[in-house]
Amino acid sequence: MPGWRNSCESWGWLAILLHWVTAVILIGLYFLGLYMVDLSYYDSWYHRAPFWHRSLGLAVGLLIVFRLVWRVVDGRPKVLDRHQPWEQSIAKFVHALLYLFSLVICISGYLISTADGTAVSFFDLFDIPSVIEGVDNLEDRAGEVHAWLADALMVLVALHALAALKHHYIDRDNTLRKMLGVP
Amino acid sequence: MKNVLRNTVFLTLLLSFNVNAADYVIDTEGVHASIKFKIQHLGYSWLYGRFNRFSGTFSYDEKAPEASKISVTIDTASVDSNHGERDKHLRSDDFLDVKVFPEARFVSTRVEVTPDGRARVYGNLSLKNVTKELVLEVEKVGMGPDPWGGFRVGFEGSTSFRLKDFNIMKELGPLSQEVELILSIEGIRQ
Numbered sequence: 001m002p003g004w005r006n007s008c009e010s011w012g013w014l015a016i017l018l019h020w021v022t023a024v025i026l027i028g029l030y031f032l033g034l035y036m037v038d039l040s041y042y043d044s045w046y047h048r049a050p051f052w053h054r055s056l057g058l059a060v061g062l063l064i065v066f067r068l069v070w071r072v073v074d075g076r077p078k079v080l081d082r083h084q085p086w087e088q089s090i091a092k093f094v095h096a097l098l099y100l101f102s103l104v105i106c107i108s109g110y111l112i113s114t115a116d117g118t119a120v121s122f123f124d125l126f127d128i129p130s131v132i133e134g135v136d137n138l139e140d141r142a143g144e145v146h147a148w149l150a151d152a153l154m155v156l157v158a159l160h161a162l163a164a165l166k167h168h169y170i171d172r173d174n175t176l177r178k179m180l181g182v183p
Numbered sequence: 184m185k186n187v188l189r190n191t192v193f194l195t196l197l198l199s200f201n202v203n204a205a206d207y208v209i210d211t212e213g214v215h216a217s218i219k220f221k222i223q224h225l226g227y228s229w230l231y232g233r234f235n236r237f238s239g240t241f242s243y244d245e246k247a248p249e250a251s252k253i254s255v256t257i258d259t260a261s262v263d264s265n266h267g268e269r270d271k272h273l274r275s276d277d278f279l280d281v282k283v284f285p286e287a288r289f290v291s292t293r294v295e296v297t298p299d300g301r302a303r304v305y306g307n308l309s310l311k312n313v314t315k316e317l318v319l320e321v322e323k324v325g326m327g328p329d330p331w332g333g334f335r336v337g338f339e340g341s342t343s344f345r346l347k348d349f350n351i352m353k354e355l356g357p358l359s360q361e362v363e364l365i366l367s368i369e370g371i372r373q
Contacts (some may be wrong), residue, residue: 113267
């Protein structure tokens with residue numbers, strides 16, 4: 001049973017929680033995004049779905065920044081020696097892209113909503129103001145980045161999950177179990 | 184001699200006629216022109232938007248207004264309803280599909296002057312992949328020299344059409360089927 005902080009052998013509860021919460025939110029946001037853009041104008045979710053999409057998107061952006069900070073502060077478990085160098089470099093690369101794409105998706109989403117100078121609401125608790133304004137067709141350019149990277153992120157998520165399953169079922173090591181908090 | 188004189192008079196008349204039927208460029212540079220649209224929201228209010236980039240020319244003869252001609256080209260991506268998320272949606276394939284159809288164009292075919300001094304400008308609007316005849320109800324606002332050595336004339340006109348007639352299929356509700364297009368233009372004589 002791991003403690004709340006990371007150790008050499010395993011992830012702590014906080015890192016595990018952050019991983020799965022961001023995973024659920026990011027995947028949920030992807031499908032919420034696909035769903036909301038096809039709602040009819042008279043659907044009762046026409047305004048509610050984008051509201052939750054924006055709020056959750058901002059929240060997950062903050063969570064990811066916190067994760068990155070925590071990753072530096074808390075250190076990470078040792079990489080298993082039996083993992084091949086090519087496995088380690090691919091893993092590193094995919095992890096970096098997962099973080100990068102997630103953050104760029106959050107920022108571009110924020111830019112879609114604030115391109116016209118209006119603030120964006122965070123769960124109706126407070127407003128996050130616009131910082132970039134007056135760039136021609138910014139909402140469209142940000143929208144393209146947002147949509148393309150969201151698709152790309154889901155491909156990376158699938159790769160990431162397949163790699164975890166490969167370690168679990170084929171290599172029979174504890175890579176996946178470490179992230180589930182089980183010995 | 185008599186013939187020469189008659190020809191000269193005729194030529195002078197012809198020339199003066201040509202001077203009267205002057206060509207004008209719509210003053211988009213000084214932005215004394217705008218293209219707006221309005222559509223009902225839910226049937227409860229009017230929503231206004233505009234196209235920020237367009238260009239056009241017209242010819243106009245005060246003495247023979249029915250000979251006037253106008254053509255206007257609109258940059259569809261410049262649609263602006265003062266709401267970034269909505270503008271993004273308007274530019275998408277739910278509405279204007281500006282990537283595929285970056286331009287809309289109105290070219291007049293004939294002009295009818297009504298007894299009250301207004302004009303009905305018939306022409307073809309090309310929007311998305313549809314070209315359809317519309318009638319602009321036009322009123323002249325004013326005409327004369329400007330303070331900087333030029334000469335200007337201005338008009339305002341409007342027309343209505345069903346969104347679905349131009350392949351804009353997004354369903355906005357039963358009272359939002361039609362959009363009104365309003366052109367306010369000032370031309371500078373060339």
